[in-house]
Amino acid sequence: MPQAPQERARRRTRRWPRRLGLAAGSLVLLLILLAGGALVWMRTSLPTTSGEIALPGLEAPVTVTRDSKGIPRIAAESEGDAAFALGFVHAQDRLWQMEQNRRVGAGRLSEVLGSATLDYDRFMRTLGVYRLAQRSYETASPALKRALERYADGVNAYLAHRDGALPPEFNLLWIDPEPWTPADSLVWGRLMALQLSGNWYAELERARLANHFSAEQIEELWSSEPAERHVPLSETLKQLDRTRLAAIQARVPEAVQPRLASNIWALGGAHTESGKPLLANDPHLGLSNPNLWYLARIETPTLTLTGATVPGVPMVLIGHNGRVAWGFTTTHSDTSDIFIERIDPADPARYLTPDGSAAFETREETIRVRGGEPVTVTVRATRHGPVVSDGHADSRRTLAALPENTALALAATSLNPDDRTAEGLYRLNRAGSAAEFRDRLRDFQAPQQNVAFADVNGDFGIVTTGLTPIRRQGDGFLPVPGWTGEHDWTGFVPFEELPQRFNPASGRVVNGNNNVADPGYPHFLGREFDVAYRARRIADRLDETENATARQMAALQNDVVSLGARELLPAILPMLPDSPAKAMLAAWDGAMDRARPEPLLYSALLRHLERRLFADEFAPAGEPFHAPRLPVTIGMLQQDSAWCDDTGTADRRESCADIVRAALDDARAELGDDLAGLRWGDRHRAVFSNMLLGRIPLLRGLTDVAVPTGGSNDTVNRGTSRMQGAEPYRHVHGAGLRVVFDLADLDRSLFVQALGQSGNPFSAHYGDLARLWSDGGSFPIPPQPEGPADRLLLRPGR
Template identity: 45%
Template sequence: MRVLVRVAAVLGKFLGGTALALAVFLAGTYFHVRGALPSYSGTLELAGLKAPVEIIRDKNAVPHITAGSIEDASFALGYVHAQDRFWQMELMRRVGQGRLAELVPAVLVGSALIDSDRTMRGLGVYRRASESVNALSPAMRTRLDSYAAGVNAWLADDDQQFGLELTLIKLMSGGRYRPEAWRPADSLVWAKLMALGLDGNWRAELLRLRLSQKIGEDGVKFLIEPDGDSKDATLSMVLAAVKDIDLDRIFRGTDNEVTRKRMASNEWVLSGAHAVSGRPLLANDPHLGFSFPGVWYLARLVGPGFDIRGATSPGSPAVVLGHNGTIGWGFTTTNLDSQDIFVERVDPTDPNRYITPDGARPFGVREETIKVAWGEPVTMRVRETRHGPVIDDFIRRSDGLTPQGHVLALQATALDGADTSAEGFARVGSAQNWEEFLAATRRIVSPMQNMVYADTSGNIGLISPARVPIRRKGDGSMPVPGWTSEYDWAGFVPFDELPRAYNPPAGRIVNANGRLVPDDYRHFISKDWAEPYRQRRAAQLLGEVQRHPVYGMIVMQADNLTLDAAEMLPWLLKGAPRNARAAQARDLLGRWNMFMLAGRPEPLIYDAWIAELQRGLLADELGEELYNSLPVPDVPLMVRILRDKPGWCDDGGTKRTESCEDAIALALDRALDWIARRQGNDMTKWQWGREHNAVHRHPLFDGVPLLRDIASVRYPADGGNQTLNRASPSFRGKRPFDAVHGASYRGIYDFSDLENSRFATPLGQSGNMLSPWARNFVDRWQKLAYIEIGGSRGETARSSIGTITMNPTGPR
């Protein structure tokens, strides 16, 4: 999860100076010479273990951890996570703690880190994570303690080299920085941040409210295409209440990678009737923001009663995605609406109180102090209501004034202090059958994931577990009055009524963030389903073959057909070309097979054309700032405009009245002008991959010229925003088509022989940019060459790159 993009931006500016860049480069060489890379071999005596543990790193640097208990395996996993990814873990927990500004002087990088800290402190992310520790079972707390002890065993080495990133931070702190001990709450921060992002729609509510102020209630209804009973009957009341609240300031000030939502993932599971082997196949590729290092870390945990393999998240002791020799599982995001903004009415007689259905009630108030490197501490006052924190308080105001009439409060399941989700996800890895799998998922509060399942007995299934709010009125897609109980949450959907399927007659389950439940499902889940194109394409490919091999799953995960073009091209190609260049482009797209291939010009022309068309249709209606707040090009929306709202095709900035045919032609001209400036006039030589690089940015060094090429990873990429092989452009900035979001992991599990399962991540195991294991998967990822994580101890050891033996010493 690329939660540190703001750090990248501000530190990039700071580190961009030639002198400092050279110093950093020399420092990198120094640490390489000093042996900053961790040792993967040796014997260690460590307090905190019950029994000896062996860690064999296979030929791909994947640790195979053999321990006498899951607690000791968690200890060792904490140790290897710290060895390979500690600086990533440190920045992740500091994001959640709201303590980034302590690391880098604000006088050098401005206020961005302080703003991020204010949002995290205001939300109370780390406070809630600390509370959630106490909600876990004794067994899970012991496992978290063991994991933390493993991290701290690595930190305790007095001669420990923490890598270039944290060494630079130490230099900027005047030598005062040293990592603090890892705590169980630190491991829960990752889950909280994921839940806020994956279930997050509160900023979408803010955006819709801003849009309502600009284009009115009917315009917003058209943009978001509401279904069923409209929740907007109260919109006039809400708009009146928030007229004095600076929604633009709040939206801008809370914008970061935690709160900014991008949704995508693929999963499908087949019964044995649809597999060549006669046993189930399960495929999953979760999509997240690209970064260096990547989100996931591959590992295998082996011990009495467990053999769990797959993707772990540095900072957490669980295998989040994978199989355990008996069952396997995968996730896609449901896009649950579990976050609501309530407009609270401040008591007109006492600004320290707010109105509730039972009369005025005092705000809960807490003070937060943010330490700032080289600067004075920043103190913020956060108010709490019965619904949650007041988000107005997250934002710095230069005028020092706070609107008195109304404020906005956020209620979110992710901010529940009794959250047991971490235990639920961890218990999934120990389940041996469908009933145990369901029992584990009962513990999940947030985020809601569509969790597919298969087992060696031949069963397949799906469950989407979480606390799903039951609203007394409305669907939560827009802010609602908080001074009345009319829109309050009335509880949560009972677990047994959550969406599920077990051994469905079709023998196939597919989800790619698309609509999960039919219209007659009795509970509200979301209105923010992803566009149907990836889900439709996966179902299409699965239906074309009666029985699929493992390799067929690989081919599907690499599929580059963009089905949105089937809906959009008839509109784009409807009119007559207006010049020879347009005719050539239209001819190419008319013969295009709709595959987004890096070496072809058609994907570039198509994406540039629809991006320019959406801007032409909406930018003048919404204004530049609001337009830039919208997601990437929305094909269903553009089709609705062209079909139902032709008046939106007119450019309000010109005297003449443009038709939709004019808007389409002008968008093509602008797109072709832009491409020609970058790739020349010969259209046949244009290539999608020259503009569409998969960009895995280093959070700290991507802006440093001498370090960018060794710190970050870039390569031309197939795919696009709506392909199964998702590689979604940002559609922003100087390189708008660079891919910044896509598959972060690929797993394929063969239940006829789980040793034949396949695993892949885009980069490598190590987060140290000097390590040979930092990018060892890049070439394989591009060539669809997955790895296997299996084999006996002897087989793994024979080709290993090192073995660490841990022996217990001292009191536990």
């Protein structure tokens, strides 16, 4: 019997949901299969670490043996082949990091990331960093040129002969890496020199406050010592537009924003168990993923090098060569200045000098922008350096925002076109003794660093090496007029007159970024040295140590006692009424232990104390507040300083005791009632966020690595937090590398880096060292791996 039209319609209606469900299920299955296929394909981006690979360009076979931590040991018949192999393994493990660094230095991020990074590119083109790197290559010695070229050959051999996918970042952006060049290797040194000499950046920050604070207030907020060469706030300085100054700072890429800290010390043989020196170093920089450092051992018939390299660079930055060991801390000297240049009223293409009008040096730079039209930037420079206030393609728009037709130029030793630092580092790697190493430091010019060294003969020392400007007048604390010549640099401190010690009678050298100059030192180095908390703690612990061993020095690197907390608490506890929180802090020994509650309570108290002290004064300026160094804050509290008065309450004057009590109330409100249940490590975590993948919400949780840590800004185990924002106690700055060199047997030296050898999230070595690092562990890198190892033979091929 034929179906009724209504029944047929009902059956068709019932079939549609089933069909839609089948279609949706098929789509989900297809997406799962595609995702699975993509993951399988992406895993082919992992490097080949065993077997054989034939590579054109090699002169003889090279063996690369990777231990269980992914640390390569390169055995080559020549230094050229060793450089080739280092370039190859760097590219295997850290290719995206290398790509990003060279693009930052060349001002070419926008080619792959679009207009979001255009300001960064403009700034780097203005500084001309990549041009400087190219010049350094052109003027390099034949030996350095060969090392750079052979390293580039190794990187390009990997690009030409790799199998499988590129690292995830390349696939995400749909780009292929260009061939590596020697200048790509040299650009990193220029970036690091800028990052470690950031006085000019602080000058702009201080200049932004010139209309709101007195010179004495600004000095109080930024200096740890009284000013000896005070520069008053000139009318020209006060007229600089605050918004324009902030815009200049905002254009500075993160890779060159100032991050300044490190510890280093060396003990002579009279104080060690072995009778030979010990040298410990832990450089402090921003925590990144991948980590800056890459550990390696290189052996040839003429050279042995073991230590920390930087992907993209064919030298060991911190390490030993079998006879000499070395390490670095930042000096915090003032090696850069902002000059306010006055435009010639008769001709805007010229500026004023003590000798009359001079023409700007100009050039045009074209920046390609992904998804947009190319942007042409006119770059100008004066006799002092590049004009950093030109932020637009049409520089006249910038000039309109500056007073009296002025421009801001940057003078910096890191921009010296004749810099020989790469040459110096290459030669330091090959020094045969401490005395020879010291002499070769003459070529290390920027950034200025405190370089400690020791040799197997028992000699050791430290030199504050690098170009240090001699100013006709002033101290580089604030931007100064450039047209008068009164503040010009007249030369540099001679190498022989730089602070240095060789086999000192004390039997040790120690530096934690504190002032390196003895009283009465004739040259001006700077005003912003770090407070000596870390150096004092190191010295105190060394005083307590007899017959020191490498393991004891590694333990000292992980010391978390805060001398700052031990100084602050006695000043503020008498101001507080009795309470469980006060009792907890009073009984605490100042150890910023990740498993304890007291460090979190103390940090919250300090955070709210600084906010209550300074935020009200900064609010009218429209600026985030800047907290001074802790001894300055302690002095303010002890003197019942005017900073304690809340400017928002006109009807009364708050005392410092009022502010301290309110800050503790704020901390208690933030942390809750269960103080005993708090743990510093729950909030104080080192989060290593992937450079690109960590910015994508769906991938961030899969690629970020986080570990709880101890320490604080002023502990030997540096654990700096921003103290503001959504995660105020997050550990953002510290020792990405720790090394202890034992000159009695350099193969027993101890190493650890903060994250892992690989920058590829699919690798087992992406974050496998993070927990060991946070737990204070370390390991040697002997000639032969202990335990399982992968061996890869690189042989000459066609």
